[in-house]
Amino acid sequence: MTAKQDMITQDLAGKIRHGIYTPKSFLPSENELANLYGASRNTVRKSLEDLTSLGLIQKIKGKGSIVLDFSRLSFPISRITTFNELNQSLGLKAETKLLEIKEVKKVPDDFSCDNTEPFIKVKRLRIIDGEPDVLDVDYISTKYVKEISPSVAEHSLYDYFENDLGLKISYAVKDVSVQTVSEELAKMLELDPDRKAVLVKSMVYLEDTSLFQLTASYHNPNRFRFIDFARRSKI
Amino acid sequence: MTAKQDMITQDLAGKIRHGIYTPKSFLPSENELANLYGASRNTVRKSLEDLTSLGLIQKIKGKGSIVLDFSRLSFPISRITTFNELNQSLGLKAETKLLEIKEVKKVPDDFSCDNTEPFIKVKRLRIIDGEPDVLDVDYISTKYVKEISPSVAEHSLYDYFENDLGLKISYAVKDVSVQTVSEELAKMLELDPDRKAVLVKSMVYLEDTSLFQLTASYHNPNRFRFIDFARRSKI
DNA sequence: CAGTGGTCTAGACCACTCC
DNA sequence: GAGTGGTCTAGACCACTGG
Numbered sequence: 001m002t003a004k005q006d007m008i009t010q011d012l013a014g015k016i017r018h019g020i021y022t023p024k025s026f027l028p029s030e031n032e033l034a035n036l037y038g039a040s041r042n043t044v045r046k047s048l049e050d051l052t053s054l055g056l057i058q059k060i061k062g063k064g065s066i067v068l069d070f071s072r073l074s075f076p077i078s079r080i081t082t083f084n085e086l087n088q089s090l091g092l093k094a095e096t097k098l099l100e101i102k103e104v105k106k107v108p109d110d111f112s113c114d115n116t117e118p119f120i121k122v123k124r125l126r127i128i129d130g131e132p133d134v135l136d137v138d139y140i141s142t143k144y145v146k147e148i149s150p151s152v153a154e155h156s157l158y159d160y161f162e163n164d165l166g167l168k169i170s171y172a173v174k175d176v177s178v179q180t181v182s183e184e185l186a187k188m189l190e191l192d193p194d195r196k197a198v199l200v201k202s203m204v205y206l207e208d209t210s211l212f213q214l215t216a217s218y219h220n221p222n223r224f225r226f227i228d229f230a231r232r233s234k235i
Numbered sequence: 236m237t238a239k240q241d242m243i244t245q246d247l248a249g250k251i252r253h254g255i256y257t258p259k260s261f262l263p264s265e266n267e268l269a270n271l272y273g274a275s276r277n278t279v280r281k282s283l284e285d286l287t288s289l290g291l292i293q294k295i296k297g298k299g300s301i302v303l304d305f306s307r308l309s310f311p312i313s314r315i316t317t318f319n320e321l322n323q324s325l326g327l328k329a330e331t332k333l334l335e336i337k338e339v340k341k342v343p344d345d346f347s348c349d350n351t352e353p354f355i356k357v358k359r360l361r362i363i364d365g366e367p368d369v370l371d372v373d374y375i376s377t378k379y380v381k382e383i384s385p386s387v388a389e390h391s392l393y394d395y396f397e398n399d400l401g402l403k404i405s406y407a408v409k410d411v412s413v414q415t416v417s418e419e420l421a422k423m424l425e426l427d428p429d430r431k432a433v434l435v436k437s438m439v440y441l442e443d444t445s446l447f448q449l450t451a452s453y454h455n456p457n458r459f460r461f462i463d464f465a466r467r468s469k470i
Numbered sequence: 471c472a473g474t475g476g477t478c479t480a481g482a483c484c485a486c487t488c489c
Numbered sequence: 490g491a492g493t494g495g496t497c498t499a500g501a502c503c504a505c506t507g508g
Binding site (some may be wrong): 238239240274276278281296298368 | 477481
């Protein structure tokens, strides 16, 4: 059962993306939307809040909700988005090369993680338009995932976690920095002689706040880019 | 007049940061908080939502709101945070060296911005613990800011914009990439011979969706780092 | 002035967790 | 079953925008 507010959000987001509501125009007022969808004004307001935090609209007091025009370029690191979801939305020709799957007793020290249960390590090279782009090293807790088949690792881990296993991924802490990497890794990513890569370390948590996954992603800096939508917060 | 929900948010955030509510413990329930603050449950829920998106708490259905322990390390690019606010919260010894203030007819082409009014250009080198860290090049629209004095540029632009001019900064689009920069810039930032810097380009907008400011920040990659809190979104 | 979004209330029913 | 958060309603008053 999808909540009424989410259906409204989806519907409005679709109409914005498909140009039924165009950038710089105003959405119908909150009262009109409430009538249109047969919902209370509070429910509509919740939807508009979600669209606002997604960067699709901007609310202006006394005037209305105006459609922004970043819908196409948003390439967010500040939401949790997977390689496959990204490629789909950008329409890129992407390929995943599975390098390693094995169970390990613990996670490397530089994650500063003291969990004691075994993890499944998955190492994958992501290739876009024939060029090596990212090396992903994932560690997935065996508390929640007992086994990962090569075909799942080559396809999409998140699709498997969320749709097949029913896990609820909730939030992540990401640490982005630039590192000089090993010669082996530099060769794999076809880096410049300086061997600098952008390292994104992620710690991913489930709805019950338990640690679920650790990832180190090494990006080729010449092709690394992300676009982020940020709001000024009151605190 | 501060809204009741914001006072509750501030109060709870303070109690979390000061350890009155400790990580891994639960906040009082929504009904208890409503009684405590003399507010309706909806108002309390709005506060808890804000704390959730700030990454201070995590709500668990049927159980309660649990305090997370990232309050210290959050160093967000996904909110709009200024150099001064950051340094204050991290307690760093920072210094700003003003290099240039002048009015320019238009903004460099690589911002892909077609605004025609003049902008004020401000160029500043940020030095942390004696080491050059960031070169900021700002362009501020003369539609909203007529003049910027050197002392303001050396202190804090945002403090001036928000508190003195009463401008309402609302949202920004940020584009992060790694670039090879000029020898002059490389020398200023004391870069490695490869002359690679992390470039953060920002476009900042006001509450009425008008473009207000453009910034190019060149970071020394050896000291560049940001930590981000991300939530998985439904859409 | 009428219309907009911003805040707030008091209630309701549901799904979930834990005992 | 009692308590929790999730969703939703119907109403109220406010501050702001525009003509």
